[in-house]
Every structure is written in structure tokens, then in C-alpha cells.
Amino acid sequence: MINNKGSGSESRGALSNLCVLDLTQVLAGPYCTMLLADLGADVVKIERPGGDLIRSNPPFVDDPDEEAYGGYFQSVNRGKRSIELDFGDETDREDFLSLVEEADVVVENYQAGTMEKYDLGYERLQKYNSELIYSSIRGFGDPRTGETDRQGQPSFDLxxxxxxxxxxITGQEDGPPTKTGPGVGDLFTATLNCIGILAAVNHREQTGDGQYVDTGMYDSMISFTERAIYQQSYTGEPPSRQGNSHPTLFPYDAFETADGYVVIAAFNDRHWTELCSAMGRDELADDHSTMADRLESRHLLREEIADWTLDRTNDEVVDTLERRVPAAPVQTTADIFDDDHVRARDMLVQVEQPGTDEHVEIAxxxxxxxxxxxxxxxxxxxxDEHRDEILGEEAETTADD
Structure with a gap:
């Protein structure tokens, strides 16, 4: 049986009544189940022989040969328990099914059809637990929710x-198509999948019925680029790259300063007037008093703002505009680590790094x-750290045999 974790020193999370069997690896799936773990769910990470592919990914604090895993794995698998199972082994499949009987949620991010190869697909697991919520994250979704010829193909964030x-739509106007820095194809999909799981939990509370939750990465990116979708529909023209600016708002852009970059979002009339006043250019506010005026003259006005910021440091620009116009410096992660706001909001958290005497910080x-x-x-x-407590007496009996 599953022995739920938790000690008296730990606060009970909002999802402390849920047990999640996490068959995912790499980023999208683990990020989804990490969100559930942070919310208090008992997340049992069921790893294939050898473990999650990203256990060995850098960075490491010091010595990769001594440390159990790097920062990639640490960041999105915190607060979970681990057991190693080989679905090609009959005993391990039986152990998995015994866990399914008591679980609330199963999450996997294999290619479509993988679980069926082991006779562990949704329909089989439902026979063991009719209230089970089974969730998948795939590049192109699952045939159960809409079949396409792309399903079965591998996919990654890129x-x-x-x-x-x-x-x-990302990158400079005269530059090549550019991926975003964070893996939004993984992370946004994972977040949507988490929402779907929680919706299914609420539905089960009302009806007693489990269900299949499916979130595809391609589908999620269509949702993520909602602005481009409606622009295509309304104008008939596919939008493309335009740097840090906005297609319908101005000014809403990044500007170079004497020591870095700042962003300024002064697109409404009041903020525009305040920006012009701060620049000592009240006549610009009078001559371009409407959004339509500003959009029509955006290239000229951008040069005016850029000339003003370039003569000043980040701090000077932001201090001048503070509480008058939305503005901020473009920060590095070093700046984030030094930001008192980040510390006050508990957005950097220390955790132990096995194989060292050090603690590291994660988001x-x-x-x-x-x-x-x-x-x-x-x-x-x-x-496989938690095998005995997850399988309980069954694991001990197997070991004795």
C-alpha cells in the first residue's frame, strides 16, 4: 500500500489528500507534478530503470560523480518520493497496479501508445480504480481526445x-525566428495540464467519476499565442517579429540606457502624459494625445524616448518614473538574487544538494x-529512495524472497 508522507513539522497543503503517481520525465510532466507537490499532494515519482533522463544534467555544485543529480532535476522534482520500476517486468507491473488501486491521479508524458504496450493504458487502469484521473502530456495530444496524423511523433519544447x-513572433524584426528563453512549450503546457487535473478532481468530488485529462504541447502553444491568432483572423495577415514592441500599444518597449536596458509601458493617456512630463517634453503629450496618434507616429516617438533614456542610467530612468509610469530595469538573475522583493516573497528557496555539504536555491x-x-x-x-515506504510490507516480502 502507499504510505502517505508527511511529518508534524510540515504544513499540510491544500492537496494533502491526493496521491499522484508521476510517470513523467524531463520537464513538462515533472513541472506539472511539481506544482501538485508544492500544493501538498503526495507525488510518487515512478522512474524507469536508471531513472529520469535529466538526473545527470548539469549544473552541479562541485563534483557530478558525487552528486545524485544536477540543478535541472532538483528544480522540478523537489518534494517528491521515488521508486524505480521496470514495466517490462511482471512483478513491477503488479506493484504499479497495486499503487493505482489507491492513487487519485496518474500522470505520464510518453508517446501515445506507450502505456498500452505494457497493458497499462487508461482503460486497464480504470478497471483497478474507477475514480482514477489519468492525465497525459504529449506533443500532439492523445487520440482519445482528437486523433491526428501527428500523434506518435516525438516532440520537445523547441x-x-x-x-x-x-x-x-519572437525576436527582432530583421532577425531570425527565435525561441523564448524559458521553455514555454513545456512549462505552459504543464501548467494547463495541472489546471485540467484539478478540474477533474473537482468533477470527481461531485460525481464520483474519474476521467482522462489530455494536454498537447502544440495545442498549448496555440493558446499561448492567442494574440497572433486573433490578429490573423481580424486582419488576414500573419503577424511576425517586432522585437520588444507591441503591435497595438505604444510605448510598450525596451530602451537602452547608459548602463543597460529598461522597459517602459506608458500606452494609456495618463501614463503617456506623465512620461512626457518626466522627459521635459510636454509638447509630445499635446501633439500625440490619443493612442491612434501615438501608434501612427511610433517610430518618431520611439527615437525621442530612446534619446532620453540613453543619457541616463537604469536607476535614473526608473527613479524618475517610479510611481508615475510603469517602468523597470531588465534584470539578470544576479539582480534577481539581490532583490529584496524576491526574498520577501519567498521566491528563492534553499534545498539540500545530496553529495555535498551545500544547500542550493531554486525558484x-x-x-x-x-x-x-x-x-x-x-x-x-x-x-528509488522511497521504495520501502511506498510498497510497505510487500517490498519487504519481495526482498526476502
């Missing part, structure tokens, strides 16, 4: 961003709740 139009949870606030609940697990 593929999803390319197909979903993200790369076409905290942006979801804040007054009674059951999410939080990373400890470091990521060692491979």
Missing part, C-alpha cells in the same frame, strides 16, 4: 514553439494562499 507560432512557488500556501517540500529524491 518543436512546440516552432509549430505553435511562438518563434515566428519558489508564486501561488500564495493564506491558509495552505504552497511551498517546495524538501529536495528532489534519490533514485
Amino acid at each position: 518543436i512546440a514553439q516552432a509549430l505553435g507560432g511562438v518563434m515566428e 519558489g512557488s508564486p501561488i500564495k494562499m493564506t491558509e495552505t500556501s504552497p511551498e517546495p517540500r524538501g529536495r528532489a529524491p534519490l533514485l
Whole structure:
């Protein structure tokens, strides 16, 4: 049986009543189940022989040969428990099915049809647990929710961003299509999948019925690029790259300063007037008093703003505009680590790094709740670290045999 984790020193999360069997690896799936773990769910990471592919990915604190895993794995697998199972082995399949009987949610991100090869597909698992919520994250979705000829193809963040139009609208106007820095094809898909799981949990509370939750990366990128979709529909023209500016708002852009870059978002009339006043150019506010005026003259006006910021440091620009116009410096991660706001909001969290005497910092949870606030609940697990407590007496009996 599954022995739920938790000690008296840990706060109970909003999802502390849920047990999630996490068959995912790399980024999209683990990020989804990490969100559930931060919210208090008991997430049992079921790893294939050898473990998650990204356990060995850098960076490491010091010595990769001594450390159990790198920062990639640590960041998105914190607060989970681990057991290693080989679905090609009959005993391990039986152990998995015994866990399914008591689980609330199963999450996997294999190619479509993989679980069926082991006779562990949704329909089979439902026979063991009719209330089970089975969730998949795939590049192109699952045939159960809409069959296409792309299903079965492998996909990664880069593929999803390319197909979903993200790369076409990202980057400088005269530059090549560009992926976003963070893996939004993975992370946005994972977040949507988490929402779907929670919706299915709520539905089960009302009806007693489990269901299949399916989130495709390509589908998610269509949702993510919603602006480009409606622009295509309304204008009949496919939008393309335009740097850091906005197609319908101005000024809403990044500007170079004497020591870096700042962003300024002064597109409404009041903020535009305040920006012109701060620049000592009140006549610009009078001559371009409407959004339509500003959009029509955006290239000229951008040069005026750019000349003003280039003579000033980041701090000087931001201090001048503070509480008058939305503006901020373009920060590095070093700046983020030095930001008092980030510390006050618990957005950097220390966890143990196995194989060292060090602690490392990972991103905290942006979801804040007054009674059951999410939080990373400890470091990521060692491979197969929790076998005995997950399988209980059954694991001990097997070991004796």
C-alpha cells in the first residue's frame, strides 16, 4: 500500500489528500507534478530503470560523480518520493497496479501508445480504480481526445514553439525566428495540464467519476499565442517579429540606457502624459494625445524616448518614473538574487544538494494562499529512495524472497 508522507513539522497543503503517481520525465510532466507537490499532494515519482533522463544534467555544485543529480532535476522534482520500476517486468507491473488501486491521479508524458504496450493504458487502469484521473502530456495530444496524423511523433519544447507560432513572433524584426528563453512549450503546457487535473478532481468530488485529462504541447502553444491568432483572423495577415514592441500599444518597449536596458509601458493617456512630463517634453503629450496618434507616429516617438533614456542610467530612468509610469530595469538573475522583493516573497528557496555539504536555491512557488500556501517540500529524491515506504510490507516480502 502507499504510505502517505508527511511529518508534524510540515504544513499540510491544500492537496494533502491526493496521491499522484508521476510517470513523467524531463520537464513538462515533472513541472506539472511539481506544482501538485508544492500544493501538498503526495507525488510518487515512478522512474524507469536508471531513472529520469535529466538526473545527470548539469549544473552541479562541485563534483557530478558525487552528486545524485544536477540543478535541472532538483528544480522540478523537489518534494517528491521515488521508486524505480521496470514495466517490462511482471512483478513491477503488479506493484504499479497495486499503487493505482489507491492513487487519485496518474500522470505520464510518453508517446501515445506507450502505456498500452505494457497493458497499462487508461482503460486497464480504470478497471483497478474507477475514480482514477489519468492525465497525459504529449506533443500532439492523445487520440482519445482528437486523433491526428501527428500523434506518435516525438516532440520537445523547441518543436512546440516552432509549430505553435511562438518563434515566428519572437525576436527582432530583421532577425531570425527565435525561441523564448524559458521553455514555454513545456512549462505552459504543464501548467494547463495541472489546471485540467484539478478540474477533474473537482468533477470527481461531485460525481464520483474519474476521467482522462489530455494536454498537447502544440495545442498549448496555440493558446499561448492567442494574440497572433486573433490578429490573423481580424486582419488576414500573419503577424511576425517586432522585437520588444507591441503591435497595438505604444510605448510598450525596451530602451537602452547608459548602463543597460529598461522597459517602459506608458500606452494609456495618463501614463503617456506623465512620461512626457518626466522627459521635459510636454509638447509630445499635446501633439500625440490619443493612442491612434501615438501608434501612427511610433517610430518618431520611439527615437525621442530612446534619446532620453540613453543619457541616463537604469536607476535614473526608473527613479524618475517610479510611481508615475510603469517602468523597470531588465534584470539578470544576479539582480534577481539581490532583490529584496524576491526574498520577501519567498521566491528563492534553499534545498539540500545530496553529495555535498551545500544547500542550493531554486525558484519558489508564486501561488500564495493564506491558509495552505504552497511551498517546495524538501529536495528532489534519490533514485528509488522511497521504495520501502511506498510498497510497505510487500517490498519487504519481495526482498526476502
